[in-house]
Amino acid sequence: MKKIINFFLTLSGILLLGSGLFAADLKVGFVYVGPPGDFGWTYQHDQGRKAVEKAFGDRVETTFAENVPEGADAERVMTQMALSGHDMIFATSFGYMDPVMNVAAKFPNVKFEHATGYKRADNVSTYSARFYEGRSVIGHIAGKMTKSNVVGYIASFPIPEVVRGINAAYLAAKAANPNVKFKIVWVFTWFDPAKEADAANALIDQGADVLMAHTDSPSPLTVAEERGVFAFGQASDMLQFGPNARLGSIIDDWDPYYIARVQAALDGTWESTDTWDGLAPGMAALGGFHEKIPMDVRAEAMNLAIAIAGGRTHSFTGPINRQDGSAWLAEGETADDGTLLGMNFYVEGIEGDIPQ
Amino acid sequence: MDFSSIDPVILIASLIVASTPILLAATGELIVEKSGVLNLGVEGMMIIGAISGFIVCVELNSPLLGLIGAALGGGLLSIVFGIVTQVLRANQVASGLALTMFGLGLASLLGHSYTGIKPPYLSTPDIPFFSEIPILGKMLFQHDFVVYFSIISVCLVWYFFRATRFGLIIKAIGENQDSAHALGYNVIATRILTIFIGGCFAGLAGGYLSLVRVPQWTEGMTAGAGWIALALVVFSSWKPLRLFVGAYIFGGFTILQLNLQAIGIELSVALLSMTPYIVTIIALVIISSGKKQGGSSTPGSLGKVFMEAQ
Numbered sequence: 001m002k003k004i005i006n007f008f009l010t011l012s013g014i015l016l017l018g019s020g021l022f023a024a025d026l027k028v029g030f031v032y033v034g035p036p037g038d039f040g041w042t043y044q045h046d047q048g049r050k051a052v053e054k055a056f057g058d059r060v061e062t063t064f065a066e067n068v069p070e071g072a073d074a075e076r077v078m079t080q081m082a083l084s085g086h087d088m089i090f091a092t093s094f095g096y097m098d099p100v101m102n103v104a105a106k107f108p109n110v111k112f113e114h115a116t117g118y119k120r121a122d123n124v125s126t127y128s129a130r131f132y133e134g135r136s137v138i139g140h141i142a143g144k145m146t147k148s149n150v151v152g153y154i155a156s157f158p159i160p161e162v163v164r165g166i167n168a169a170y171l172a173a174k175a176a177n178p179n180v181k182f183k184i185v186w187v188f189t190w191f192d193p194a195k196e197a198d199a200a201n202a203l204i205d206q207g208a209d210v211l212m213a214h215t216d217s218p219s220p221l222t223v224a225e226e227r228g229v230f231a232f233g234q235a236s237d238m239l240q241f242g243p244n245a246r247l248g249s250i251i252d253d254w255d256p257y258y259i260a261r262v263q264a265a266l267d268g269t270w271e272s273t274d275t276w277d278g279l280a281p282g283m284a285a286l287g288g289f290h291e292k293i294p295m296d297v298r299a300e301a302m303n304l305a306i307a308i309a310g311g312r313t314h315s316f317t318g319p320i321n322r323q324d325g326s327a328w329l330a331e332g333e334t335a336d337d338g339t340l341l342g343m344n345f346y347v348e349g350i351e352g353d354i355p356q
Numbered sequence: 357m358d359f360s361s362i363d364p365v366i367l368i369a370s371l372i373v374a375s376t377p378i379l380l381a382a383t384g385e386l387i388v389e390k391s392g393v394l395n396l397g398v399e400g401m402m403i404i405g406a407i408s409g410f411i412v413c414v415e416l417n418s419p420l421l422g423l424i425g426a427a428l429g430g431g432l433l434s435i436v437f438g439i440v441t442q443v444l445r446a447n448q449v450a451s452g453l454a455l456t457m458f459g460l461g462l463a464s465l466l467g468h469s470y471t472g473i474k475p476p477y478l479s480t481p482d483i484p485f486f487s488e489i490p491i492l493g494k495m496l497f498q499h500d501f502v503v504y505f506s507i508i509s510v511c512l513v514w515y516f517f518r519a520t521r522f523g524l525i526i527k528a529i530g531e532n533q534d535s536a537h538a539l540g541y542n543v544i545a546t547r548i549l550t551i552f553i554g555g556c557f558a559g560l561a562g563g564y565l566s567l568v569r570v571p572q573w574t575e576g577m578t579a580g581a582g583w584i585a586l587a588l589v590v591f592s593s594w595k596p597l598r599l600f601v602g603a604y605i606f607g608g609f610t611i612l613q614l615n616l617q618a619i620g621i622e623l624s625v626a627l628l629s630m631t632p633y634i635v636t637i638i639a640l641v642i643i644s645s646g647k648k649q650g651g652s653s654t655p656g657s658l659g660k661v662f663m664e665a666q
Contacts, residue, residue: 037464037575039471067576152618158625185617186625192579195610197570198374202614205366218472222572225474240472241572352617355625 024061026088026266028052029081031074032066033093033216034191040216040235041190041252042066045092045115048254055259059266070095075102082107088265090258091115093190094159100124111270113261116161118341120272127257128161130278132168132340134250134286135212136315137305138232139169141247141289142210143176144297145230152203153184154196154213154220158355160343162214167347168315169212172304174349183208186355193219204229210247221246230292237287248301249287257283276337279309316340321348362615368495372503373569375607377402377561380506381585382592382599383513384557389589390517391550392530392657396452397437398558399582400459405430405559406566407463410470410573413563419478423502423563430559431552433459438551442544445661456582464575471574475567478502502564507600509557514596526550530655533662543662558582591640593653598643606636 036046065077074096088111091100097117104112104124112124142151173180185199200223211231213220218241224231225242233249264270277283289298307313318329323346388395408429413422437455440446480500487497516523529536592598609632
């Protein structure tokens with residue numbers, strides 16, 4: 001009897017050792033708010049995950065959970081990941097912020113990376129791209145390309161990230177075309193192609209001939225293509241969804257960041273950081289411009305992008321007033337990151353209220 | 357703010373388009389529930405309809421065949437549910453939820469190589485005379501045929517359950533499966549048939565999303581429409597005409613609130629985006645609270661497993 005027990009003990013020892021030998025050095029989990037096939041936000045994060053797999057091969061194992069609602073479910077999913085041996089978790093939506101903080105407090109040895117949030121801890125880093133820099137560029141194009149002087153904007157949730165994008169796009173469009181007006185529709189979802197399409201149709205019915213979207217699916221672009229107005233690719237290039245309608249695009253490129261962070265975790269040099277990169281390092285990149293944009297406008301947009309990337313100009317350069325007319329930035333002054341990260345006001349000239 | 361910039365003609369035309377998928381899916385679910393089966397898999401059957409319709413439409417370059425493919429896709433998936441719950445007598449709630457998850461997963465697998473493709477457009481039938489009536493023509497008579505199909509089918513379903521023999525048999529099976537069985541009606545075969553028809557409706561609803569309303573294939577594109585259809589069936593107390601009203605109120609307020617936002621109405625946006633849900637529930641509760649009602653109109657055997665008496 002004792003022999004048999006010994007045999008099984010040895011066997012299980014060998015198995016344990018074996019699984020230890022064959023297991024990857026690092027197990028990385030990704031939490032997605034939509035499906036990887038959305039061809040927008042989640043798609044780009046999943047490209048980043050694939051880039052990590054490609055870069056590290058067998059050394060790193062990645063898993064992902066898709067369509068995870070923001071809130072209590074996210075906490076459950078991340079707890080499950082932490083319990084099942086993940087060393088590192090990328091939570092890729094703003095609404096995962098508090099769940100990340102809660103789970104991170106319970107698992108101090110798991111490294112968390114939270115996209116677009118602002119709460120950090122010893123084992124929680126945050127990262128985001130300065131999408132607003134890209135929005136300045138496409139805002140300029142929108143201002144130049146609109147004939148009706150109405151730009152329709154499909155907004156998701158009233159968080160600083162989205163408000164900042166609206167402001168940046170508006171300021172650039174206004175500078176390019178003093179008569180431009182923004183019509184903004186809040187859909188309160190990141191991903192609902194039918195609702196995004198309805199919003200796009202409503203904006204076009206209200207006279208918009210250029211659409212911008214801050215939601216995750218390409219459906220506003222599809223509607224623009226069908227109705228013969230212009231729009232932009234959002235998060236991903238999306239050219240295939242609107243070959244005639246897509247004037248340009250803002251592309252989120254997470255690959256280099258994900259690879260660098262996983263590398264740091266492997267090397268043991270990982271520490272909690274706050275990354276906010278823009279056009280210059282390419283975390284926010286621009287897709288190709290459509291040939292329907294006149295040459296001079298394309299050149300202006302390109303120069304604007306280069307100037308922003310080179311730090312010679314800033315998307316928020318004074319004089320800028322708040323919507324209520326109170327002064328925000330003086331002549332030549334640029335916005336500080338703190339204000340931008342917490343931005344909860346429209347700039348002067350935008351009509352309507354931010355939902356509270 | 358300028359209310360005059362909302363053109364009622366365009367508004368009504370687009371609210372009809374927005375209401376059609378929920379109306380179709382809810383009509384199908386109503387037929388299923390009338391026979392005493394609770395199929396919570398509407399979302400799954402819709403998304404399967406969306407992708408199978410899209411694939412057929414793109415491959416055969418025909419939106420019409422695409423819509424038929426959508427209906428059949430939803431119908432085929434529902435057969436799985438039919439076998440599991442009727443033949444193998446599994447729990448309907450659990451099987452329905454599983455059907456939704458299975459459908460969502462299968463659809464994204466099938467749709468892998470179909471993202472970013474533009475389907476051929478569904479042409480609208482030319483309705484002579486009516487479509488030329490000044491305002492009404494553009495509002496009501498310039499839609500694609502699925503819209504008319506959805507409206508006609510609601511009326512037919514109403515007539516079917518009210519006045520046809522087979523409709524009454526289905527109702528009897530749904531009200532009391534044991535009595536209906538004792539009378540000699542084939543409970544299981546009838547239910548599998550209603551499940552299949554319900555699946556076809558849900559599939560067509562999904563196909564309408566991916567081929568007409570959006571039109572493109574995106575993973576998870578039904579985004580909860582199936583659950584709204586399910587809720588509508590309950591709130592309309594299993595009455596087809598109320599279902600019709602409910603679906604149009606829901607679709608109408610969805611479109612209206614987006615338009616109101618676009619013109620910049622001075623109302624909380626959070627409140628506006630709640631309106632479709634609130635108004636639909638209130639309206640249906642009010643019309644369902646008439647004196648004649650008394651008690652619930654839930655089919656008596658809804659969700660119960662049918663065991664043949666020994």
